[in-house]
Amino acid sequence: MNPSKKTTLDRIAAASGVSLSTVDRVLNRRGGVSPAKEARVLEWANRLNVDRVLFRGYLRMLRVAVLMASPKNPFYRGLHDAFAELGTTMAEMRMTSVIYHLDPGNVRAAVKQLREGATACDALIVIGPNDPELAAALRQLSTTLPVVTLVTDIPGSGRIAYVGPDNRQMGRVAGELTGRFLGPQGGDVLLLLGMHHIIGHEEREMGFRSVIRERFPQLNISASLESGEDGNRAGEVIGHALRENSDIRGIYNVSSGNTRIARALMSMGLDQQVVLITHELTAERSRMLREGAIDAIIDQDPREEARRAVELLARHFNRIEPATTTGSFTPFHIYLRENCPVDPDEKIF
Numbered sequence: 001m002n003p004s005k006k007t008t009l010d011r012i013a014a015a016s017g018v019s020l021s022t023v024d025r026v027l028n029r030r031g032g033v034s035p036a037k038e039a040r041v042l043e044w045a046n047r048l049n050v051d052r053v054l055f056r057g058y059l060r061m062l063r064v065a066v067l068m069a070s071p072k073n074p075f076y077r078g079l080h081d082a083f084a085e086l087g088t089t090m091a092e093m094r095m096t097s098v099i100y101h102l103d104p105g106n107v108r109a110a111v112k113q114l115r116e117g118a119t120a121c122d123a124l125i126v127i128g129p130n131d132p133e134l135a136a137a138l139r140q141l142s143t144t145l146p147v148v149t150l151v152t153d154i155p156g157s158g159r160i161a162y163v164g165p166d167n168r169q170m171g172r173v174a175g176e177l178t179g180r181f182l183g184p185q186g187g188d189v190l191l192l193l194g195m196h197h198i199i200g201h202e203e204r205e206m207g208f209r210s211v212i213r214e215r216f217p218q219l220n221i222s223a224s225l226e227s228g229e230d231g232n233r234a235g236e237v238i239g240h241a242l243r244e245n246s247d248i249r250g251i252y253n254v255s256s257g258n259t260r261i262a263r264a265l266m267s268m269g270l271d272q273q274v275v276l277i278t279h280e281l282t283a284e285r286s287r288m289l290r291e292g293a294i295d296a297i298i299d300q301d302p303r304e305e306a307r308r309a310v311e312l313l314a315r316h317f318n319r320i321e322p323a324t325t326t327g328s329f330t331p332f333h334i335y336l337r338e339n340c341p342v343d344p345d346e347k348i349f
Contacts, residue, residue: 008048015044026060035062035122039318062095064313065117067110068127068150069229070101073256074282075302079127079151082306090310093319097125097310104129104195104229111137118145123313126159127151130199146316148309151300152200160316163309165300166329167200171207171254173334174277177296178208178250179216181275186218187249190241194229194255201254208252222248227257235260242268253278258285262293281335289340297335305330 013020018037025033026041033041038060071077083097090096100117102110110128114137118124124147128134135156138147142158153162178189191208193201205224212219222245227234234257242248242264251274253261258278265271271293278285281299288294308330314320 011048012041012044015048016040033060035060035317039316043318060094062123062317062319063121064090064095064097064123064125064310065121066097066099066125066150067102067114067117068099069104073229073231074284075256075280076127078280078282079302079306082303083310085303086306086310089307093310093314095310095314095317095319102128104198107131107133110134114138114141121145123316124148125150125309125313126154126157128154129195129197130154130156130202131197132156146313148312150305150309151302152198154199161312163312164200164305164330165332167203168207169329170279170298170300170332171204171209172211173207173298173332174204174252174296175208175211175216177277177334178252178275179212179219181277181295182216182219182250184218185249186216186220188220188222188245188247189250189252190238190248191221191224192234192238192251192253192255192257192261193224193226196224196226204254219250227255229255231257231260233257235264239264239268242270242274248274250275251277255279258288258294262288266293281333281340283343286335286340286342289335289337290342292337295336297340298332299335300330300332 009020009023013023018041022033022037023041026038066083068079069076071080080099083099098121100113102113111134118141122145124141124145126138126147127150135154138154138157141147147157147159149157149159149162151164191205193205196202209221212221223241225237225241227237238251238261251261261276262271265274275295277296278294279298281297285294285297289297311320315322
């Protein structure tokens, strides 16, 4: 090691409060250094004007466990693809993601998968229900690993941040759209959630109810139902409700199952009489929107959410420059028939 390099490493070691051998292990990828110490070494290397990009190349690859529902749900398929597309970007930051699929209806199994994923990873990105058992497991793991909640929050999880949309505001927008589509004549409206204890769904319901109460007294929310995040069940639940109540004029579906819901409406000849508002622009929902089976889609852009979650962890580990602005909710977009792209992958914002 030449004297100038040794002097630089000595300064990094002294400033970051670690031994010279620790800096050397980081520099030469010998392992045995915790992510927290690596981050500290990198931070001081940057402060002492050592090229961050060059220095980053010597760091150990960090594994990020991403826990989400099965890609059978179109939204989670899009989110799965979004993390895959970030592979090159993550590699440049010496990070990689490993995706685990959870069953949100089986919390005990989800907790087991969570613990298994945590043993082999350096950070966790979690999308799951706001369940006390799951929150407690995350809170315990958060003492040694950074946890980020994505799409829907788990406030008691010990997470360092929530990344995702303002779900309450999205619900308010859905309420505004429903009220304007139905007009002065009003009518009964159905709410369909995936699960009431998914906090994002609960917040959307609260926002929806608030707007209806404040601005559209001619509307009556006749029921708040649950599909269990099962598309087939969504169609069955809505079909039963439509047969029971002929005054239903609007449906706000917070989660999945739109194809089955649209089929139920068409089979009963109600597809042009009942307004359907839902979330997430997929290829199939884009077609249904253009055909008039769906009236409006509120899309939260999983690519942007995945990117922000990865960048947040990269900053946490000091693998990229600190953010210049404070964090905020991720944006969402409203699609009607007239601005609906033929290919949702070609969305331009």
